[in-house]
Amino acid sequence: MKTRYFLLTCVCYGLATVSLSAQVWAPTGTETRRPSALQFDAGTSQFRGDYYVYLSPNFTYNHGSQFGYSFSLPLNFLSVDRAPKLSGQSTGELRQIDYNSRQDYLRTLNYISYGTYNQQVPGKFTYSLYAGKVIDGYVGHGTILNKYQSSSRFDAYNPSVLADANSDYGGVQYFSNSVASFNVNVVRVYVKPLAIGRKVMSFFQDQSGSVYFLNIRGKVIDDAGRKSVEEEISSEDTVAKQKKEKEIRPIQKDSRVEIAENDPWYNRLTLGYTSAWDRGAPVTLSYSSNGAPLLEKTSDQPTISTSKTVRVEGFDAEYRLLNLSFLEFTPYFDFNRIKTLDNSTGTHYGASLRIGNKDLNVILKPELRQMTGNYIPMYFDSFYEIERFQSFPAVAPMRTKFENLETQGNGTIKGYLHTIYLNFYHLGFEFAVEDYGGKEKKRVFAAAYIPIGSSFQVSFFFTKKGYGGQSNLFEVDENSQGAAEISKSFGPLMFRVQNYRRFVLDVAEKTFVSTDEVRFLVSGGMSF
DSSP: OHHHHHHHHHHHOOOOOSSTTSOSOOOTTSOOOOOSEEEEEEEEEEETTEEEEEEEEEEEEEETTTEEEEEEOOEEEEEEOOSSOOTTOOTTSBOGGGSSSGGGGGGGEEEEEESOTTOOOTTSOEEEEEEEOOSSBOOTTSSSBOSBOSOOBSSOOOOEEEEEEEOSSEEEEEEESOTTTOOEEEEEEEEOHHHHHHHHHHHHHHHHTTTGGGGOOOOSBOTTSOBOHHHHHHHHHHHHHHHHHHTOOOOBTTBOGGGTTSOOGGGSEEEEEEEEEEEEEEEEEOBOTTSOBOBOTTSSOBOEEEEEEEEEEEEEEEEOSEEOSSEEEEEEEEEEEETTSTTOEEEEEEEEEEEEOSSEEEEEEEEEEEEETTOOSSSBOTTHHHHTTOOSSOOSSOOOHHHHHHTSOOOEEEEEEEEEEEEETTEEEEEEEEESSSGGGEEEEEEEEEEETTTEEEEEEEEEEOOSSGGGTTOOOTTEEEEEEEEEEETTEEEEEEEEEEEEEETTTTEEEEEEEEEEEEEEEEEO
16 A cells, blocks of 8 residues: 555646755755744654654755755654554654654754755856755766665654865865764765866966967057057956856766856866775674564664774776857766775766756766675665665664675676756756666666646656566565655645655565655745
């Protein structure tokens, strides 16, 4: 029944809201910052057979176009407790799993944001910092960290950190899974050697004095009050440059269409190095005499028996052979290794091809892989918040991702990850499929963002790790997660239906289980 219910909801979800605060997924080229407002969400929710009254006041404020922050206070009050009865909870009380640890109070943080992640503007130094809910954490080409989710569990919430700094000569990207624990950290440093070389040559030319005499000019205005021809041209170029700078477009994850009109050849070669680590990765867990995982007293986390720092490093290279307004082609190469294991390596050969302009385009990203059996591509992915404790496909008793990986052989394996994006003005679609041998090594991802008019919107995403064949590609089971929303505005109010599928630690089942939460909400408030 749960499977059919979620699929029915996903099929029906096609309508949403004026405010981006409603969507559960947005393409990387869409601005996700909310407008300044004081709002509320109120309604009912159903979770694991029980019913709750849901209330959430929301406050968002933007200081200009670069800096903003948003906070909420989501509250679930038990209204109907159906069999089997909840232990130690009465009608009218807050849902226990929401605020039973100090880290749970981070649920109040939607985001604090400055700048735009992964924005590169020729001739400028750009930087950004984002802390909050993340549904697509990535660095580089996404071969080590990709589509990381900070909210894959109902009973735990980790606002993540994304930050970067970019210039014409190089830059750095940073990710952490939690503003509280900083367990998972990823740092990528990249350089643009051709741009650096060109700058060095320019410096020596300037030192030789060969260009100084070209810079000698007369008065800005002649005796008749007129500018020189050279000054007129310079003035026009400055105006045109300023106009172009104002037309910087939204950032696409796997495309540089936003700089297609200003992308010199020497800025296109990029060489990068990535270091990623989980500083306290669980290796084995603690269990009671009946085989149930023991829990930490102050959190909904399994008790870790042994742990270690798991490190992954990688080298990457890319060159944009083409970047026209209607066509872009960028081949890339990544070589990674899991340093904590012996002979654990993976090679990724891929390319990004954009066909179309900034408003209507298709982006194809095929990627072929060759790796050892004890290597995992995208080690830190959408499921890692669960996989730290339980590898997929989900089985009981729980076995950590690293413990499972240690038992794998190191023979050669080949596989692929193919992704397609379709962007039609404000509409966005994404589909990806991964396979590198065996049921547990297959993955699918599908998402859509569909605003219709000014008051009707749909957004959803679905991802699944481990499936047998094409017939159960989109079958919702214990190895899947996703979210879907449909909403419609009527005057000052917005009506929303949401379906979240996430994981929760079930001690009775001795494992994490994937389950649904359905919400029926009315939203309103005031903008300022």
